[in-house]
Amino acid sequence: MGKPQTEVVSIYGNRLRLRVCGLFREGNRLLMVRHRGLGPANTFWSPPGGGVEFGETAPNALIREFAEETGLDVAIGELLFVNEFVAPPLHAVELFFAVQRIGGSLRKGIDPEMRPDDQLIDEVRFMGFDEIKEQSPEKIHALFRYCSSLEDVFQLRGYLHY
Template identity: 70%
Template sequence: MTQVLDSPREEVLKLYGNRLRLRVCGLYCEDDRLLMVRHRGIGPTDTFWCPPGGGAQFGETAPEALVREFAEETGLDIEAGELLFVNEFMQPPLHAMELFFSVQVTGGTLRQGIDPEMSLEGQIIQDVRLMAFDEIKSYPPEEVHALFRQCQTLDDVFRLRGYLPQP
């Protein structure tokens, strides 16, 4: 009997759907480009670009979770900087409180990483790269994180503070 594997979207919903999740996200800029991760299985077009990050685990501080997530997703070693803002990600059945930090790279090599919670066949990370702000803004709004709807420049991203209102 052959086992039917879940699609990436089904795996995302099974792991994260219908529950509130705490996520940590890092904003890293190099040469006027922001580090971004492309996921599948999220959003209406199955393409979703956002800064690196992921769920904090029980007993793990937010900065510790961010260091772990960056290593897993991007291959980079980082130090968490200032907490900049909080975003409430709501695309039912997904709901997450996201803490955005500035980060500094301290080592490692940029590469496309993995999401250890996902099966090998169900990996959702499709690309990891530094992107110019114009490139980020060239994607349809539903294919990039909502924070970019509130920004006209890369500098605006790093000026966001407090709780971001829902678009």
């Protein structure tokens, strides 16, 4: 296991983690974050998001995570679906919200839980759905397995599990 994966397991492993994720669309593209050192391929694309801290509401956590990871200020919309990821030692329950941009400038952000020389965020950019689906399954969030279009992503409801 590479150094980033070892650090991820030491920080997030062997406990349940509540995460919030935001689906932000511009035209026919979705904002995505590429993380290094995650998953079997050591690279992983997913919508922006992160952990909820004790005493923090889910919407406030997502506003904070968007600012940290993308530089964007967002308004939180509807809770769309819940995804549960169980792959010991990692276990996360993810709440996916629709978000709208209200300010800020898009940039590659940081993950404050990680040391400066071990940052996970590699890239932040908008991707078309075809480009998302071209990624091998281990390099992309599992939610996309349930979808055949960007519209499908925003129609997902209920509980997903992988």
